[in-house]
Amino acid sequence: MATTAEKSIAAHPRFEPVIGLEVHVHLLTATKIFCSCSTRFGAPPNTNVCPVCLGMPGALPVLNKKAVEFATLAAMALNCRINETSIFARKNYFYPDLPKGYQVSQYDKPLAEFGFIEVPSEGGKKKIGITRVHLEEDAGKSLHESFPDAEEKTAIDLNRTGAPLIEIVSEPDLSTPDEAYEYLTRLKEIILYTGVSDCNMEEGSLRCDANVSVRPRGQKEFGTKTEIKNVNSFRFIREALEYEIGRQIDVIESGGKITQETRLYNANEGKTYGMRSKEQAHDYRYFPEPDLLPLVVDENWKKEIAQALPELPEARRARMVKEYGITEYDAQVLTFSKSLADQFEQAAKAAKNAKRVANLVQGELMGRLKAKGIGIEQSPISMQGVAVSADLVEAGTISGKMLKDLYDLSFERGKDFPAVYEQEGRPQQSTDTSALEKVIDEILAANPKQLEQYRAGKKTMLGFFVGQVMKASKGQASPQIVNDLLTKKLG
Ligand code: ADP
Ligand code: MG
Ligand code: ZN
Numbered sequence: 106m107a108t109t110a111e112k113s114i115a116a117h118p119r120f121e122p123v124i125g126l127e128v129h130v131h132l133l134t135a136t137k138i139f140c141s142c143s144t145r146f147g148a149p150p151n152t153n154v155c156p157v158c159l160g161m162p163g164a165l166p167v168l169n170k171k172a173v174e175f176a177t178l179a180a181m182a183l184n185c186r187i188n189e190t191s192i193f194a195r196k197n198y199f200y201p202d203l204p205k206g207y208q209v210s211q212y213d214k215p216l217a218e219f220g221f222i223e224v225p226s227e228g229g230k231k232k233i234g235i236t237r238v239h240l241e242e243d244a245g246k247s248l249h250e251s252f253p254d255a256e257e258k259t260a261i262d263l264n265r266t267g268a269p270l271i272e273i274v275s276e277p278d279l280s281t282p283d284e285a286y287e288y289l290t291r292l293k294e295i296i297l298y299t300g301v302s303d304c305n306m307e308e309g310s311l312r313c314d315a316n317v318s319v320r321p322r323g324q325k326e327f328g329t330k331t332e333i334k335n336v337n338s339f340r341f342i343r344e345a346l347e348y349e350i351g352r353q354i355d356v357i358e359s360g361g362k363i364t365q366e367t368r369l370y371n372a373n374e375g376k377t378y379g380m381r382s383k384e385q386a387h388d389y390r391y392f393p394e395p396d397l398l399p400l401v402v403d404e405n406w407k408k409e410i411a412q413a414l415p416e417l418p419e420a421r422r423a424r425m426v427k428e429y430g431i432t433e434y435d436a437q438v439l440t441f442s443k444s445l446a447d448q449f450e451q452a453a454k455a456a457k458n459a460k461r462v463a464n465l466v467q468g469e470l471m472g473r474l475k476a477k478g479i480g481i482e483q484s485p486i487s488m489q490g491v492a493v494s495a496d497l498v499e500a501g502t503i504s505g506k507m508l509k510d511l512y513d514l515s516f517e518r519g520k521d522f523p524a525v526y527e528q529e530g531r532p533q534q535s536t537d538t539s540a541l542e543k544v545i546d547e548i549l550a551a552n553p554k555q556l557e558q559y560r561a562g563k564k565t566m567l568g569f570f571v572g573q574v575m576k577a578s579k580g581q582a583s584p585q586i587v588n589d590l591l592t593k594k595l596g
Contacts, residue, residue: 116281120319120357122350123327124279128292129270130302131243131310132175138242138269139166139209139397146308150248150262158242158267160205165396172240172269175301176216177402177410179271180238182299182417183292185220190401191239193394202245202261210272212391215239216400222295223419224287226280233288234276240400243268246309265309277316277327282346289313289339294418298443306337315342318363319353328353329363333377336370345370349377421446429453429463438481439466445481445488452492461495462488469509473516486515490522497526501583504534534583538590541574541582545590548573559595567591 137144140157156164177187194212220235245263252258273292279285293304293311304311313336318328333349336342348370353363368377402410416424422436425446431439440446449466453459470491474484486494494511497503503511511532515525526532535541548570549556559566567588574587 117319117350117354119322120350120354121322121324122280122282122346123277123318123320123330124282124285124346125277125316125330126275126279126285126288127314127316128273128275128289129243129312130179130273130296130304132172132179132269132271132301133303134169134171134175134269136169137267138169138172138240139267142267144268146310148264150260150264153264154266158204159263166209166394168397168400169269173216173400173402174410174413175269175299176238176240176271177407178299178413179273179296179301180217180220181411181414182295183217183220183222183235183238183273185217185235185238187217187402187407188214189403190214190399191216192399193240193397194391195394196241196389196391198389200244201259202247202263202266204245204263204266208242208244209394209397210241211239214399216271216402222275222288222291224284224291226284226287231278231284233278233284236274236276238271238273241270241272242266243270277318282343282350285315285346286339286343289342291418293339298415298418299413300415300443313339313342315346317346317349317353319350319357328357329365331363331365331377332367333370334367334380336372341370341372344372344375345377348375352377415443418443425450428459430460431463431467435463435467435471438471441481448488452488456492456495457499458495461499462492465491465495465508469512473512477516485519486512486522490515493526494522501585502533504583506579507532507534538586541578541587541590542594544577544582545570545574545587545594548577549594556595567595570595 131144134144136142137153137158140155142153142155142158145153157166180187191211192214193209195207196210196212197207199206215237217238218236220238221232222235223230223232225231243265245261245266248260248262250258250260275288279288296302296304296311302310306312315333315336316330317333318330320326320328331349331353333342333345336345349368356363364379367380369380370377418440422433422440425431425436425439426433439449449462453462456462466488470481470484470486474481494503494508498505498508511522511525511529514520514529515522518525518528520528552570552573555566555569559570570591571584571587574591575582575584578587
């Protein structure tokens with residue numbers, strides 16, 4: 106994992122970027138936000154529709170309770186204040202995939218406000234403000250396709266119309282493309298932990314618009330921003346921002362002015378292109394939605410929802426570092442997903458020595474994964490397998506050296522540790538004490554000075570002798586047995 110500083114393009118000496126992100130996240134409800142149509146992705150076009158989501162005259166919306174609970178849960182996880190009363194509003198605009206001619210959203214009274222996410226920045230941490238989290242419905246999808254008559258046509262699929270979304274708007278607190286990347290990574294991780302969305306970018310379950318401007322360093326006022334829309338990966342968002350910042354600086358330095366506009370990113374070329382200018386585009390004429398009551402999330406309901414709030418990744422990492430004595434980096438890897446972290450903790454708790462499980466992950470598993478270029482999710486050795494191996498070492502059944510060999514075999518064969526251990530006929534380390542005793546005698550004879558120190562009361566020399574014997578036995582001996590034999594001999 107490269108650090109932020111390594112990835113960062115050199116900061117511009119005269120200009121400072123300002124970035125704010127708007128993120129849309131699909132909520133994993135079974136049905137749409139104002140009707141009982143299914144939200145299933147990939148259904149045949151225009152099969153999950155009804156008079157409500159098609160905007161037929163006279164059809165009335167009924168708010169989906171689950172959508173409110175999911176949105177509130179996400180907002181809580183993002184440290185927001187939940188507004189007891191929020192108001193749905195109509196955002197009016199014309200677009201072929203918007204049958205009603207307006208989108209039901211929230212405007213001046215959103216569900217939640219004043220949140221934040223912490224992102225790593227310059228070796229420390231930085232709080233990025235979240236302006237608001239509000240509920241809204243999705244629009245349909247325009248499909249630009251070639252048809253059998255070879256003509257380019259646009260088809261419209263309204264299955265997505267009325268799917269529940271939250272929009273998460275950040276303050277313009279981000280100062281670099283790397284910070285934006287980190288913010289999105291954390292945001293996605295938090296949302297995934299809450300379980301309210303699958304955040305699948307390919308399926309459009311998480312979409313991000315990036316707003317960016319530049320200003321001379323030291324200037325208080327923001328410069329004019331552009332908005333980059335429809336970028337489909339975090340990496341591309343970082344690239345698009347890097348390009349766009351460079352472009353804006355060039356325009357200003359050559360005496361030009363930035364026009365406020367929406368731009369598209371072409372990932373093949375690594376460039377952004379103007380799509381439409383903001384002035385001509387939008388006056389949404391927001392007004393309160395007359396067909397829906399104000400949304401009230403009172404204290405009791407809030408409390409109920411809060412019960413579903415899981416331990417969030419940041420807190421979990423801090424706890425795991427403390428509890429298992431692992432590094433922050435390892436905690437980062439082990440919390441890659443909630444399920445992986447759960448597996449690790451289950452294994453660590455089931456094993457006789459949790460710390461040993463953590464140490465094996467850190468000392469034996471990570472390096473092999475890295476050498477193979479795979480992530481921990483693809484590891485042939487499961488957390489369960491690590492726990493089994495940890496117990497075998499703990500019990501003195503196998504040595505550290507044998508464990509290493511068995512791990513190598515696991516990786517070669519793509520099989521989990523317990524399976525390989527069986528295949529190898531449940532090997533055990535040598536407990537042949539006569540051979541060991543001979544080695545011990547040799548070591549003691551070869552180190553008279555240390556022996557003298559030990560006899561003079563420096564009991565810590567025992568560790569030195571154990572180490573020497575282990576080395577001489579090439580790790581095959583059981584440290585416990587070596588320890589016992591040595592103590593007996595020295596005593
Ligand atoms: P709009 O009305 O154009 O959508 P908003 O004020 O709602 O603008 O802000 C949208 C997003 O743009 C927010 O994430 C905000 O932080 C960000 N933003 C606002 N002003 C700037 C700016 N000058 N430079 C960069 N980002 C900005
Ligand atoms: Mg906007
Ligand atoms: Zn419907």
